[in-house]
Amino acid sequence: MDKAVTFALAKGRLANKAVELLEGQGIDCGVLREQGRRLVFDGPDGCRFLLVKPSDVPTYVDHGVADVGVVGKDTLMEENRPLYEMLDLGFGACRLCVAGRPGTSLNDRHLRVATKYPRIAAEVFAQRGSTIEIIRLNGSVELGPLVGLSDVILDIVESGATLKANGLCVLEEICPVSARLVVNRVSLKTKESAIRPLVEGLRAALKEERKEK
Numbered sequence: 499m500d501k502a503v504t505f506a507l508a509k510g511r512l513a514n515k516a517v518e519l520l521e522g523q524g525i526d527c528g529v530l531r532e533q534g535r536r537l538v539f540d541g542p543d544g545c546r547f548l549l550v551k552p553s554d555v556p557t558y559v560d561h562g563v564a565d566v567g568v569v570g571k572d573t574l575m576e577e578n579r580p581l582y583e584m585l586d587l588g589f590g591a592c593r594l595c596v597a598g599r600p601g602t603s604l605n606d607r608h609l610r611v612a613t614k615y616p617r618i619a620a621e622v623f624a625q626r627g628s629t630i631e632i633i634r635l636n637g638s639v640e641l642g643p644l645v646g647l648s649d650v651i652l653d654i655v656e657s658g659a660t661l662k663a664n665g666l667c668v669l670e671e672i673c674p675v676s677a678r679l680v681v682n683r684v685s686l687k688t689k690e691s692a693i694r695p696l697v698e699g700l701r702a703a704l705k706e707e708r709k710e711k
């Protein structure tokens with residue numbers, strides 16, 4: 499790349515597939531395979547990689563310390579930052595849902611909603627005209643209705659296994675979710691010669707991948 503690009507990649511479920519896609523575009527991500535606790539990785543072709551918590555990817559890209567990020571649409575909706583969302587990368591597909599014990603009514607007054615997504619929850623229930631209490635959790639949200647902390651949860655559902663294992667079910671589907679490529683607004687101009695070809699290359703690769711399916 500003629501201009502060094504810094505990537506913010508979400509640690510966890512999206513990381514491997516993100517690396518695979520970047521490598522498909524000729525970006526050497528070998529340094530990311532190092533074992534250990536490092537958080538910044540400099541690749542041989544001038545690219546830098548930051549491994550961050552998924553919910554922090556939009557923050558790094560918005561502040562311009564990373565030019566490009568790979569992050570779930572759920573996190574983008576929650577963070578609501580002024581980034582360019584360039585591509586739906588297709589992987590990490592799941593659904594944002596309201597879930598609870600079977601038969602739980604969503605029309606109850608003062609529903610208590612446990613979630614990692616307080617902003618989305620506020621918006622979803624405001625659209626329904628419901629008054630809710632949001633209980634912010636950072637993980638294992640399914641516990642909420644089981645121990646009486648909340649009536650329902652708003653969370654991502656992938657296989658549905660976690661809900662099932664805890665006797666919960668989807669009560670309402672909000673929207674599909676998948677990984678997105680986001681770009682800092684200034685970087686798109688200042689590093690256009692590096693970022694545009696990457697976006698177009700990824701777009702073409704994704705098109706091919708969809709054709710093969």
Ligand code: PRP
Pocket residue numbers: 636637638639640653654655656657658659660661
């Ligand atoms: C996510 C999500 C659900 C689960 C859904 O949690 O919050 O708990 O995965 O996946 P499933 O439908 O395939 O069971 P994650 O594993 O990211 O951990 P967390 O609960 O600590 O956030």
